[in-house]
Amino acid sequence: MRGVWRLAAPCWPISALLVGVALLVPSGTAFAQSSLGAPLTSATGRSLADAVGQNENELIGREVLGGPPGGVPAGRSTTSGGSGAATPLNTFSTGRVRGSDHDALTSSPPGGGPSGSGPFPYDTREYSSFGNVVVTVPGTVLGGQLKLSGFVGRNDVFLRLKSDSVNILDPDQSGAAFNQSIIFGGTALWAKQNTYALATLVGTIGQSTLKDTVDDCYKASPGPPRTGFNADFCHHNRYNFNTAGIIATATAGHVIDLGGGTSGPKLDLRGSIGYTHNAGDRFTNISGDQQQYTFSTWTGTAGLTLFSNMTLQGGALLRPYIQGYVRQEWGYDNRLDFVLVGSPPDVNHYDQAHTYGGVDGGFTYTQGNTTFGAAVYYEASGSERTLGGRLGMSQKLDSLPPKNSRPFNWSGFYIGVNAGGASATSGINSSVACRDNDGDGNFACPFTTPEEVPGSTTAAPLAAAGTGKLSDGGFTGGGQVGYNLQTGGFVFGLELDAESFRLGASRSVATAGPIFITSFDTNWLFTARTRIGLPVTPSLLLYATTGFALTDLSVGNSVAGIGAASSRGLVTGRTIGAGAEWALNRDWTLRGEYLYVDFGNVTTNAPTAQPNPVADFNSVRSTADLTAQIVRLGLNYRF
Numbered sequence: 001m002r003g004v005w006r007l008a009a010p011c012w013p014i015s016a017l018l019v020g021v022a023l024l025v026p027s028g029t030a031f032a033q034s035s036l037g038a039p040l041t042s043a044t045g046r047s048l049a050d051a052v053g054q055n056e057n058e059l060i061g062r063e064v065l066g067g068p069p070g071g072v073p074a075g076r077s078t079t080s081g082g083s084g085a086a087t088p089l090n091t092f093s094t095g096r097v098r099g100s101d102h103d104a105l106t107s108s109p110p111g112g113g114p115s116g117s118g119p120f121p122y123d124t125r126e127y128s129s130f131g132n133v134v135v136t137v138p139g140t141v142l143g144g145q146l147k148l149s150g151f152v153g154r155n156d157v158f159l160r161l162k163s164d165s166v167n168i169l170d171p172d173q174s175g176a177a178f179n180q181s182i183i184f185g186g187t188a189l190w191a192k193q194n195t196y197a198l199a200t201l202v203g204t205i206g207q208s209t210l211k212d213t214v215d216d217c218y219k220a221s222p223g224p225p226r227t228g229f230n231a232d233f234c235h236h237n238r239y240n241f242n243t244a245g246i247i248a249t250a251t252a253g254h255v256i257d258l259g260g261g262t263s264g265p266k267l268d269l270r271g272s273i274g275y276t277h278n279a280g281d282r283f284t285n286i287s288g289d290q291q292q293y294t295f296s297t298w299t300g301t302a303g304l305t306l307f308s309n310m311t312l313q314g315g316a317l318l319r320p321y322i323q324g325y326v327r328q329e330w331g332y333d334n335r336l337d338f339v340l341v342g343s344p345p346d347v348n349h350y351d352q353a354h355t356y357g358g359v360d361g362g363f364t365y366t367q368g369n370t371t372f373g374a375a376v377y378y379e380a381s382g383s384e385r386t387l388g389g390r391l392g393m394s395q396k397l398d399s400l401p402p403k404n405s406r407p408f409n410w411s412g413f414y415i416g417v418n419a420g421g422a423s424a425t426s427g428i429n430s431s432v433a434c435r436d437n438d439g440d441g442n443f444a445c446p447f448t449t450p451e452e453v454p455g456s457t458t459a460a461p462l463a464a465a466g467t468g469k470l471s472d473g474g475f476t477g478g479g480q481v482g483y484n485l486q487t488g489g490f491v492f493g494l495e496l497d498a499e500s501f502r503l504g505a506s507r508s509v510a511t512a513g514p515i516f517i518t519s520f521d522t523n524w525l526f527t528a529r530t531r532i533g534l535p536v537t538p539s540l541l542l543y544a545t546t547g548f549a550l551t552d553l554s555v556g557n558s559v560a561g562i563g564a565a566s567s568r569g570l571v572t573g574r575t576i577g578a579g580a581e582w583a584l585n586r587d588w589t590l591r592g593e594y595l596y597v598d599f600g601n602v603t604t605n606a607p608t609a610q611p612n613p614v615a616d617f618n619s620v621r622s623t624a625d626l627t628a629q630i631v632r633l634g635l636n637y638r639f
Helices: 012-024 032-063 461-464
Strands: 088-101 106-108 122-136 145-161 176-190 195-213 237-257 265-280 290-308 315-341 348-351 356-369 369-381 384-397 410-434 469-485 488-511 517-535 540-559 562-581 590-598 602-606 617-624 625-639
Touching: 012 562, 032 088, 032 122, 032 176, 032 265, 032 315, 032 348, 032 356, 032 369, 032 384, 088 265, 106 562, 122 176, 122 384, 176 237, 176 562, 195 562, 237 348, 237 562, 237 602, 237 617, 265 348, 410 488, 410 590, 461 590, 469 517, 469 602, 469 625, 488 540, 517 562, 517 590, 517 617, 540 590, 540 602, 540 617
Parallel strands: none
Antiparallel strands: 088 122, 088 384, 106 348, 122 145, 145 176, 176 195, 195 237, 237 265, 265 290, 290 315, 315 348, 315 356, 356 369, 369 384, 410 469, 410 617, 410 625, 469 488, 488 517, 517 540, 540 562, 562 590, 562 602, 590 625, 602 617
16 A cells, blocks of 8 residues: 555544545555655755855855955955965865745646645755865966865755645654765855856765655554554654765856945845756665655856945954845756556656745954854745854965975875774664555554554564664774864864775574574765864874764665565764874874764665565564774875
């Protein structure tokens, strides 16, 4: 049985008749998991584009509109000296939080039928963070200054279905989903006096998770009402699929001086076009149906920003601003490609309003080499309302003389290798359900829960056998690249590393019935981390480090008489650690480091295809998480 079943039952004779009809006739517009998959795909695509756009806003504010480290104040030549001279290297980090309230998507069913309301409206919570490095190209390009920015970041989207006056979730129904993605890319920024242009190219990789208690729901069997349990219930299904995408934007702007000198008001006129594409891997649901979600759209944005660079006492600079903008989408494509068991491939399209308006207000404050910024923004369309906030910090990195001509310190770029050991633990949680595949209201499976068959306890021991912890340890090794800045008695740094991370384990547990086998494995590890250190002697640095991590995680299960399945997905996580680094000489450093990493989950379901199209069958879901501890030595060469 597929779809969403909702039925009031004022008295059992009537309800028995209606249940019989409902069990035989699936919802005509509901495709399993589309209640979550289509909204999450749309929300993820929009969230990734907004995260990149907000990071671009910080770049323009710091490097163009005036005042921030390395920036060229609006109205001043990029080739002038003094405080307007470009700084060779800057770094800045940004963070963003926002929440959205979205109406139900409209759905265009296969075969060109009439559009209708999508499954349910939804809310989202979104978080992103970026680390940026900006390098100024020496000389001039087309009479202006060219700066190149590279960045890496993480974006999280959490979605929850809700009810409205038309689309109503029953008390036993709920739906939640989330996407976690890594963002990496670069921007080329050109500025000449009051005119600037920039182009950004971004890649994204991540994983989406659907926690579905909407699309696999049942009514009680015909007959007298059951007692001692909830007659209406939903199976809790969970699905993972990898996502990947690209974002490309081109922006041009011009600053108009409204009078009043350097501290007077100015107006920034800005326009941009962009393209966003985000696609998920094909996956198979518990009914054996194949699904793939894809989102893409073009956007055009026009905005006006009123701002002023105000010089404060002590040489500090305050830049308040307010921005209004409109954005139009075209070429919008939010689609579900699917293959139902025994049917040819088909597609379902989803739509929403495409014209947005918004306002963004905030400030930046610069003192010495450091700039802080904060902003809030609100935007709305005919089907969505969003409130967000943004924080940022940037640091000017002074131009360093050649390494051998200055006293030793930790500032500068480095590259190196590392090797050590890793210990990983995966917690696996399993559950067992019976699929009423023939729709007769009876759950004729070897293993059933009390909700399916009153008083049944056959599923619980099997689920317990597939729940537990697996551990493994082994070698890890790879390389790292980073940059340090020593200032004010501390060392600040940014580091990227990639490692071999080949760990895995399995276990077999015998029950009164079949043997339950579970397993996990992973192959590689990537981290992007900040470091803060204290030089306890000129050549000895103690430091702490934190950031985000990415790996591939596979989980598998096998139950005799039911089936076997495995699933592999990209999972993001957090990492924290500490270390000590010794300078062997000006060129080489040796260090020891400890890292703790904590990742998300991957889920697999067995079987992945119906053993018999008209027979009830058991399904087994196993979800694995992963934590690891790493101890390693590293050798770095400093430039």
